Amino acid sequence: MTEDATILLAHGPNLSQLGRRDPTIYGTATLDDADAAARAVHPQLDRFQSEHEGELVHRLHRARDDGTSAVILNPGALTHYSYALRDAVEMLGIPVVEVHLSQTHAREPFRRHSVISPAADITITGAGILGYRLAAMACRDRLGLDAVPSA
Numbered sequence: 001m002t003e004d005a006t007i008l009l010a011h012g013p014n015l016s017q018l019g020r021r022d023p024t025i026y027g028t029a030t031l032d033d034a035d036a037a038a039r040a041v042h043p044q045l046d047r048f049q050s051e052h053e054g055e056l057v058h059r060l061h062r063a064r065d066d067g068t069s070a071v072i073l074n075p076g077a078l079t080h081y082s083y084a085l086r087d088a089v090e091m092l093g094i095p096v097v098e099v100h101l102s103q104t105h106a107r108e109p110f111r112r113h114s115v116i117s118p119a120a121d122i123t124i125t126g127a128g129i130l131g132y133r134l135a136a137m138a139c140r141d142r143l144g145l146d147a148v149p150s151a
């Protein structure tokens with residue numbers, strides 16, 4: 001795999017509101033900051049965000065045919081109940097890193113279970129924006145690239 005491998009960064013519902021959404025839990029960084037954190041590690045990044053489950057499912061289907069090499073996915077609340085999204089993740093056949101900004105295991109009981117995790121290769125939870133950087137590093141590692149690109 002080469003440096004021009006494309007990583008898809010997919011964000012689920014309400015992540016568009018980062019920066020103004022409960023900063024005590026999610027911090028003040030925006031979605032653009034999340035993208036930038038991943039891009040700083042792997043510039044060849046395709047970003048997608050949707051408030052709609054079906055659009056996310058469609059985007060993952062497309063990832064099977066558009067040359068995407070790995071996926072970073074924060075499914076938002078879909079994490080906790082979307083079997084449709086989980087099935088789409090399962091079908092991908094490329095590395096998938098699930099990311100959560102907040103430490104979901106220390107929050108309300110319904111957030112402590114992810115239906116996505118069994119289909120993901122790696123899950124990063126509670127590291128805030130740093131989680132996206134770590135996720136990009138994890139994708140690179142799974143793709144056989146240096147986790148941190150050499151300068």
Ligand code: DQA
Pocket residue numbers: 013014015074075076077078079099100101102103104111
């Ligand atoms: C989240 C955690 C989910 O429980 C929540 O619904 C989100 C964001 C996170 O990044 O911490 O929308 O995925």
